[in-house]
Amino acid sequence: MRATFMYGAGDVRVENAPDPALQQPTDAIVRIVRSCICGSDLHPYHNLPVSEQGTPMGHEFIGEVEELGSEVSGLKRGDLVVAPFAWADNTCDFCREGLQTSCRNGGFWAAGGIGGAQAEAIRVPQAQGTLVKLPAGEDSALLPSLLTLSDVYGTGYHAAKKANVNPRTTVTVIGDGAVGLMAVLSAKQLGAERIILMGRHKDRTDLGRDFGATDVVPERGQEGIERVRELTGGDGTHTVLEAVGYMSAYEMAVGVIRPGGVISRVGVPQYEEAPIGILSLFGPNITLTGGPAPVRAYIDELLPGVLEGKVEPGRVFDRTMSLDEVPDGYRAMDQRESLKVLVRP
Amino acid sequence: MRATFMYGAGDVRVENAPDPALQQPTDAIVRIVRSCICGSDLHPYHNLPVSEQGTPMGHEFIGEVEELGSEVSGLKRGDLVVAPFAWADNTCDFCREGLQTSCRNGGFWAAGGIGGAQAEAIRVPQAQGTLVKLPAGEDSALLPSLLTLSDVYGTGYHAAKKANVNPRTTVTVIGDGAVGLMAVLSAKQLGAERIILMGRHKDRTDLGRDFGATDVVPERGQEGIERVRELTGGDGTHTVLEAVGYMSAYEMAVGVIRPGGVISRVGVPQYEEAPIGILSLFGPNITLTGGPAPVRAYIDELLPGVLEGKVEPGRVFDRTMSLDEVPDGYRAMDQRESLKVLVRP
Structure with a gap:
């Protein structure tokens, strides 16, 4: 063969x-x-x-x-x-x-x-x-x-399920690849009314809007974090579905998560060590979850x-x-x- | 005054x-x-x-x-x-x-x-x-x-609640300080039937037994990890309540957590960066939660x-x-x- x-x-x-x-x-x-x-x-x-x-x-x-x-x-x-x-x-x-x-x-x-x-x-x-x-x-x-x-569909769904996305949770999806778009679709299916998609390829984020994204943030890094915070009254979102896997995506996730919120990772991490102490996850009681779906x-x-x-x-x-x-x-x-x-x- | x-x-x-x-x-x-x-x-x-x-x-x-x-x-x-x-x-x-x-x-x-x-x-x-x-x-x-x-009581309880301890979950508590012992008491209150306390001060672990610990593991590091794994058929426990805050305690938590399980931290982390990638949290779908109670x-x-x-x-x-x-x-x-x-x- x-x-x-x-x-x-x-x-x-x-x-x-x-x-x-x-x-x-x-x-x-x-x-x-x-x-x-x-x-x-x-x-x-x-x-x-x-x-x-x-x-x-x-x-x-x-x-x-x-x-x-x-x-x-x-x-x-x-x-x-x-x-x-x-x-x-x-x-x-x-x-x-x-x-x-x-x-x-x-x-x-x-x-x-x-x-x-x-x-x-x-x-x-x-x-x-x-x-x-x-x-x-x-x-x-x-x-x-x-x-x-x-x-990809089950993987995006895993991100949303592990984050406990529901009609009362606001959602940021990081990444406009296939898994990110499936995370958008899954969050929508689970009832989320506010879904912010971070991605900068317009054809993909347009498809993301079709799948349920209510906002698109093309900026990245600190600029992207500030944009999401502006969109959420300064607080960030209850959940972040991280569908990229690079450290820069993890840092954005930490930057846009609301205190008490859940970061759910399905992008395969291309790093082993990352910040999880008082200044990142511990202080604001952030939960980190996810893995291979x-x-x-x-x-x-x-x-x-x-x-x-x-x-x-x-x-x-x-x-x-x-x-x-x-x-x-x-x-x-x-x-x-x-x-x-x-x-x- | x-x-x-x-x-x-x-x-x-x-x-x-x-x-x-x-x-x-x-x-x-x-x-x-x-x-x-x-x-x-x-x-x-x-x-x-x-x-x-x-x-x-x-x-x-x-x-x-x-x-x-x-x-x-x-x-x-x-x-x-x-x-x-x-x-x-x-x-x-x-x-x-x-x-x-x-x-x-x-x-x-x-x-x-x-x-x-x-x-x-x-x-x-x-x-x-x-x-x-x-x-x-x-x-x-x-x-x-x-x-x-x-x-300390509310902090131990926070660890157990965030880990969703219930009658079906096995629990490891890391640390025999006051918060660790309160985590034992809280896990017991929430119905856990198997509570392994990692600590090496006998007067404290004896009190931990009074509070509900079913097993005490005085060993630390890799030896402690292996002991807990022996006690759990090789799998580790569904939840780990980490009540110390040092990197060595985090490493033990990662070592004894069962795939799909929850590590709940209430010991104030004395580190900012730690392993969370494929080899530690992501691969086995571990959830990391907790924070100031x-x-x-x-x-x-x-x-x-x-x-x-x-x-x-x-x-x-x-x-x-x-x-x-x-x-x-x-x-x-x-x-x-x-x-x-x-x-x-």
Whole structure:
């Protein structure tokens, strides 16, 4: 099959690779119908050390079940399925608590011998717990929106849920990438009436307004903080959904959060140490939460709205490419020519 | 009057000072009946720069109302009252949300022209919002327990409430000082069945067992982390109540928290930067919360249990001193001869 590998920063190649095969009775083999490129794929695109052996890429997909291990039930060949970006048994105590990213028998795509999703096919461990059957066909116009259940929609929703966004909370979303826009959509769904989107790409913030943003702040750093404070009577907002991951975004989050508020991070932190003492989080009783989203926990909740067309998270895809074009897709996203690239293998 | 001032690390003096007088119509003058020395007073005792002008000390007191400004209602001369360690109007939006430490018209004792409570008398700003009348006399045996409502009991309770401790959560309390022991008591009150107390002073951890600790871990650092993990099947506990404030305590908190859990800090952080990235908080979806406790918010809730004798938080006081003995009280607490010193002016 064809599959995508990264050999170092900026070096993405689509190559022939062995077809995946069942290894465990809990595995499935899925033919990829739609995949995509994630904003978080741009981190290794910037800083992956050069290696002889490429790293498989991609962690979001919709596919068709081709083979099933003997212990997988509830699925059959030909089913159209969506997979969360973390595979999980969905039965252990962590999964039952809704924290499938910490599943005792789970893991992540493109790591530990599991392939990536920017490919023609993939082996799915813990298939019964991981895959969710979709009541849709391969030609459905809903596929882009359904694909966002694999990561960005559930990730934006995780940010909003962990921050306890509700009709009484004001919200700042930091970042106008796909996850930031999904955080806007999620905050709106949870009833927030005031949603300030910090982002400076007009086409993206316009989409953010469609998703529910009431204000857009293009300024960054101290200027951006002051602008949000002006918009909120000097106080900042009850919640901040941080969908970038850079230290500058964390600093803005601390700058615009209201005393007693919640900063919820879903942008993968590109730092380990950060201010959390009296001057930043402790003094004003700020709560810091978030992490890799257990999107599996949210699929059942979010799927109906997508199927009914109440929400169109798939609008974050602004370009569709074939598998062989994936390297150009990375370039286009890195250069901000594209918000998010849909891949049709 | 006599009042306590600190002139630099280790330099505590009890001196003559002007009697406090009403300045605002919202003020009251209170004669101090009981005060005490706080673990957090030991931070300046270790590192306060030398100054010509002393810093007033003390932020916990029960007293008798002596004078009232013209705009204070609901109190009268002779009332016995307890004050939270932050004064507040108790009517602004933050106060109504239960965050009196961020009151729009509030502040802290021993700062900004307000005196300290290790004194014979004190001017109380925003007296109507700040002071809570006690249904007890000056000779009540309950005074030590009632005095803990001023800070340590409410602070321990804040840690447990912010961590959402309940009958289904396991708890680690870091620190066997008065606040740590109050965190144990609070976790027990909120229904926690497993409470692991990390502390190495046997007299204190014995009191912690009386308050509800089910396990005591005297080891510290990596050894302490491993011990707690052994006690919890390798997972750590759902919540950690951090009642120390040093970086070593934060590191232990990160080491013993279960994925998806909550670290709640009430020990005043003696650091500003700390690890919060993928390897510490973000990867396992840990929530970090806490801050200066809005103890005013908890007095109404905690007072009945004290009055009924259901809890005896006043057991944290193991020594009683006169005001002139306060310098020796600091020494005794610093040298761990005393857990918490009660002061009778």
